[in-house]
Amino acid sequence: MSRQPILTVGNLEKRYGARIGCTEVSFDLWPGEVLAIVGESGSGKTTLLNCISGRLARSAGSVRYRMRDGVIRELADLGEAELRFLMRTDWGFVHQNPADGLRMRVSAGGNVGERLMAVGERHYGCIRRTASDWLGRVEIAGDRIDDQPIAFSGGMRQRLQIARNLVTRPRLLFMDEPTGGLDVSVQARVLDLLRGLVSDLGLAVVIVTHDLAVARLLSQRLLVMKEGRVVESGLTDRVLDDPHHPYSQLLVASIPEA
Amino acid sequence: MTQPSSLAASAPLLSLQEVGKTFTMHLRGGVRLPVVNNVELELHPGECAVLAGPSGIGKSSILRMVYGNYSVDHGRILIRNRENGQLEDIASGDPRTILESRRHTIAYVSQFLRAIPRVSAIEVVAEPLRAAGWERDAARQRAQDLLQRLNLPSALFDLPPATFSGGEKQRVNIARGFATDHPLLLLDEPTASLDAHNREVVVEMIEEKLRCGTAILGIFHDETVRDRVATRTIDVSGFSAREAA
Incomplete structure (x- = not known):
């Protein structure tokens, strides 16, 4: 401890x-x-x-x-x-309104991947794999990875915001x-x-x-x-x-x- | 840091000294409701001390103070830390001391289970084991064994207890409290809504805990259960602050 x-x-x-x-x-x-x-x-x-x-x-x-x-x-x-x-x-910061913490016109995978790139990850395959893994952890179906959050429900957007924040550990x-x-x-x-x-x-x-x-x-x-x-x-x-x-x-x- | 084992065995696990508590109800014009006064008790390994006395005399409040769920206005509640043998004062109200003691030292079966949405019965039971450092699978296995022993239908294991009957919820709550091998166990009427068969299972589980050296502080309105498990009875009316009010 x-x-x-x-x-x-x-x-x-x-x-x-x-x-x-x-x-x-x-x-x-x-x-x-x-x-x-x-x-x-x-x-x-x-x-x-x-x-x-x-x-x-x-x-x-x-x-x-x-x-x-x-x-x-x-x-x-x-x-x-x-x-x-x-x-x-x-750090992570989860906003009440997911639109304040997400890029609404960037794909779900891109939203998660962007934080990874901030810590120096450059390999496209790795970023996509990790993003897809995190979408799974927040219970977003894998086939939504290329969709923009604008097309997500409120709950999904919030879960995506959580994934985006936690991906960098x-x-x-x-x-x-x-x-x-x-x-x-x-x-x-x-x-x-x-x-x-x-x-x-x-x-x-x-x-x-x-x-x-x-x-x-x-x-x-x-x-x-x-x-x-x-x-x-x-x-x-x-x-x-x-x-x-x-x-x-x-x-x-x-x-x-x- | 470590004490000689002979001393450790004779030293109390739990010691309440001059413990007192009063509720102040600010929304009712600051009316003061004294609960208990000058509570003195000691609990040693392998003992089952039963708090006795009529309803409203402060028995549950004493358990809640020991668990850190109620604050303490006067006195000390010393608990022996199982890791280093040192006495820690729960009455100080320090959240980290209390959380640490819940993780490793004090287990509590409350009167009513507080169900959490979407969390299954088996997870509710496994949670204190996970908090104490058990691996997920081992914790789930132990949780399952306990629920089976308490005759909870296995179809319910993976469901959240919110919709369970009173007796089913209570058995989940008992399994949760009994899951760890914490040296101190607080029981608040654990058998109140159980049938005779399950009551017997709980009595056996209490007896096993005592044989392993667990110290138990409990409230049992059921006389047959009380007579079977109590090694000592403490009359709480002696500590009640109500007459003095």
């Missing part, structure tokens, strides 16, 4: 002028661990995710990441090119409401798939969701956010079964059965 966190966030803050996006957020994430961030829309959870994943500049605080070679780097100290390389290889995956736009039955399939892949690959994951059932299913640890602050954190089943903060109690009480 690993003795060191892969990601350490310290006192992170994002301000939009005088308004607080999120503030005083600190946590550690270890390899193989899934951390869910829950809260209503406007609670700052997506802002937090975007700050951690280098998509949005933070106002204060630190985000430290342990690279593949074991060296811990502050993300703000990475050059633009280094950060982009990290995002394309060692990232160590850290960010997800923003990955099942948000899907029908319940389609959601269950995507969640089941994610659950299996995350545990098989030993991924570290930060997932933002407003759905407590999704948090319970996927995560071991939970942060509850309200008005930009973490109001409660802990083991996922502890926070959901024995919520302490008034806001966590309200969230848990507001759903039929989490």
Whole structure:
């Protein structure tokens, strides 16, 4: 087991002028661990995710990441090119809307293959074989490899986005409401798939969701956010079964059965 | 790091010291519901201690605190780590300590199985074995053996338990809790919805666990089961915080 966190966030803050996006957020994430961030829309959870994943500049605080070679780097100290390389290889980012994470006019195989090329794979046969293998892992039929995602259903697009992200074997995956736009039955399939892949690959994951059932299913640890602050954190089943903060109690009480 | 074996054998696996808990219901104007106070107990290998007392006295809450599912307001819950023999405090609420202890030390059969969509009965049972490091095939085989032993129809093995009957779900839950050889096993009314035959199977499984040195902390409303397996009874009314409220 690993003795060191892969990601350490310290006192992170994002301000939009005088308004607080999120503030005083600190946590550690270890390899193989899934951390869910829950809260209503406007609670700052997506802002937090975007700050951690280098998509949005933070106002204060630190985000430290342990690279593949074991060296811990502050993300703000990475050059633009280094950060982009990290995002394309060692990290994945699954968007709520698959169209934000896919190239809709490029074939399914091309969508997966593109990430492989970013890590230096050049052999067409290898790329196609790996892409086809990954389409299989996300339950997309092999004969759809040359189709564009524009012709896919929402659930298929989401599974394709997952394949595209995981093909480079990232160590850290960010997800923003990955099942948000899907029908319940389609959601269950995507969640089941994610659950299996995350545990098989030993991924570290930060997932933002407003759905407590999704948090319970996927995560071991939970942060509850309200008005930009973490109001409660802990083991996922502890926070959901024995919520302490008034806001966590309200969230848990507001759903039929989490 | 390693303790002399004689000391290890006599040292408790689980020790609750001055444990107390109160629920604060913020949505009900902050009303406070005391659950238990000053819980003191020790559990040694090969013992089956039964928590006794009327409903609502805090028996299940004690199990949930030991499993880390409920937080603890006062006191300590020390669990001996099977890897290094050190005592770890579950009451600290540290998620990593609790997850690690669930992976290797504490198994729990809850009152109700929480079914996960699309996950088959056999996978539900195999999951704690996989988490403890078993290979997929060996874990599935062990899961299958347990479900067979508990007389779950084999046609159900590959189906998600969501549509199972209460007794079938409970047997899946029991198989899951009994799958690993964790030294500490928490049982919350495992036989409540079982027929006589399956109840007997569970009693035999409990007896086997005890012979292997597993320490069990359990709740059994069924008196015949309780009399068969209990090595000791702990009256929880003594810890109840309700009268003091």
